[in-house]
Amino acid sequence: MSAQTEAEKNMAILLIEVLNLEDISAEEIDPEEQLFGDGLGLDSIDALEIALAVSQDFGVQMKAEDESTREAFATLKSLTDFVEKNKTT
Amino acid sequence: MTSNTSPLINRNLQDNIAYLSQDCRVTGDAKGFVSIQRFLDTTLALSKQLPDDKQHVINLCSNRYLFLVVLCATIIKKHTNLLPSNRNIETQERLSQRYENTYVIHDELHKSLYGRDKISPGLFVLNLNISKIKNIKPKSEIPHIDLNQLVAISFTSGSTGNAKPNEKTWNTFVASTKINSHYMLPRVQATIQLLATVPAQHMWGLETSVFMALFANICVVDSKPLFPQDIQELLKILPAPRMMVSTPVHLRALFASNIKYPKLETVLCATSPLTQELAIQIEQIFNAELREVYGCSEIGSMAVRASAKTELWERFEGIHFDQQESNQILAHTDHVNEAATLGDFIEMQDAQHFLLKGRTDDMIDIAGKRGSLNEINKVLLSFPELIDGIVFFPPQDRPIPRLVAIVTLKTNTTKKQLADHFRRFLDPVFIPRPIIEVEKLPREDNGKLPKKVLLRFYQSLFN
Incomplete structure (x- = not known):
């Protein structure tokens, strides 16, 4: 597993908090692992929860219609990069 | 007509x-x-x-x-x-x-x-x-x-x-x-x-x-x-x-x-x-x-x-x-x-x-989907590598509550394998999260696991 950056670690902590994932620790989320589907196995409600947390914490609005949002939801790394690039706060 | x-x-x-x-x-x-x-x-x-x-x-x-x-x-x-x-x-x-x-x-x-x-x-x-x-x-x-x-x-x-x-x-x-x-x-x-x-x-x-x-x-x-x-x-x-x-x-x-x-x-x-x-x-x-x-x-x-x-x-x-x-x-x-x-x-x-x-006790509701705890527990019990376990719905102060599983698994079995098993049979919202692995469930001598005992045990795991 590749090492987490500081921003990725903070995002991992946010995901665990928002998604009831207390059985894993933030360090355990591989930045390159798929968040949805077979990886962490998140579902559509999680997508909504993540989008909500990201809009509240970073002021970034996510849109499912955008290809960039789909890409952002792929991994911890892509989600962190997307937020870093678009954040306003 | x-x-x-x-x-x-x-x-x-x-x-x-x-x-x-x-x-x-x-x-x-x-x-x-x-x-x-x-x-x-x-x-x-x-x-x-x-x-x-x-x-x-x-x-x-x-x-x-x-x-x-x-x-x-x-x-x-x-x-x-x-x-x-x-x-x-x-x-x-x-x-x-x-x-x-x-x-x-x-x-x-x-x-x-x-x-x-x-x-x-x-x-x-x-x-x-x-x-x-x-x-x-x-x-x-x-x-x-x-x-x-x-x-x-x-x-x-x-x-x-x-x-x-x-x-x-x-x-x-x-x-x-x-x-x-x-x-x-x-x-x-x-x-x-x-x-x-x-x-x-x-x-x-x-x-x-x-x-x-x-x-x-x-x-x-x-x-x-x-x-x-x-x-x-x-x-x-x-x-x-x-x-x-x-x-x-x-x-x-x-x-x-x-x-x-x-x-x-x-x-x-x-x-x-x-x-x-x-x-x-x-x-x-x-x-x-x-x-x-x-x-x-x-x-x-x-x-x-x-x-x-x-x-x-x-x-x-x-x-x-x-x-x-x-x-x-x-x-x-x-x-x-x-x-x-x-x-x-x-x-x-x-x-x-x-x-x-x-x-009523059996029916649960997560994010608008209704499920039977009884049936979800049957899915847990059908996991071949399970020694003992239970899925339950503890009171939670969260916008979207989730089920919790407390399990004892056979050696060399991972929680990920159990999660994959759940995923085959259940709608994603019913997949327990977290899945907590313990050495032994707090069953009484007669094998029963009263709700109160279970909840107390669950809370003790986080303290």
Whole structure:
């Protein structure tokens, strides 16, 4: 597993908090692992929860219609990069 | 026509039935509105393309307009729609074993944020994106459907595949839609634009965003937006009057997003209880009236309330509640063959009004999906590497509570393997999270695990 950056670690902590994932620790989320589907196995409600947390914490609005949002939801790394690039706060 | 039939659609042919948010390659329609006449022509064309040797259909179309076209085409063809509560491959296989000559229709494997749908390899599949709907001829007439025709079978439990089937005749939908429209729709003359955040396949979405378009003055949006900004942009495109069909989970996100929305006439919400606080907030941000609907998959919608103003539910005319000795409620109505035992306790206040008084123990509700704890525990117990374990629903101070599993697993077995096992059989919302591995569960000498002991043990794990 590749090492987490500081921003990725903070995002991992946010995901665990928002998604009831207390059985894993933030360090355990591989930045390159798929968040949805077979990886962490998140579902559509999680997508909504993540989008909500990201809009509240970073002021970034996510849109499912955008290809960039789909890409952002792929991994911890892509989600962190997307937020870093678009954040306003 | 004899009196035992009723028209497939009861609307003016020039009115609009759907708004396409993008070009529809399957039907050849451009982005924009579709008239009833065009819908009818398309539906009749598709009914002629359906296989003659099949009888049951799983309609997995994620585009709401195509779902509606497929539903009606299969009804004309006298095929019965199976409405499973999840899209799992195991569920499809179980249904095809239970129901003869089952096939799948879809509009391309649904590519969502959270993975791709899969289809059981043994099933005959009609992919509309490949086959397209061909030979659409103008000026079709409205077909009549036998009121006793079995048009759909829904399945009660949201959790596993061994759910109880609920047979729905054409009469069920004709009668229930008339009642639902009376209690749920705003009183306006113009065609109402309806945006739904829920899937067409589930009873709540089916009753509102599908059947109302056939019998009420409703034009449905073809997509199912999830994020607040997508919803806002779609609503802006639609002309007034507008309404939305949603769930507490989606409404909470809409309110929290802090963006401005166009005015709606009505917001309908169902599937799990809404707080009065959120109801008031939703009425404010949409400048709309919020109507919360109470129902169950067996009977459909049964009652409504203005949750911003009252706790009291108004039961629909024609729905009956019988109290049983166990205090549980048996709900029934003339247009559904079977009665349903409700997962909630009910206290009647007068002939038509009631309060909900808590849920019976087994039934749980997560993000609007209902499941049986008992059945979910059976899935846990079927995991071969399990030594002991239980899935339960602890009280949680979270917007979307989740199930928790406490387990003892055989050596060299990982929690990930157990999670994968759950994923094969359960809707994602019911997959326990967290899964906590312990050396031993706090069972009493007689093997029992009382709820109080379990909860205390669970809390001790976090201290």
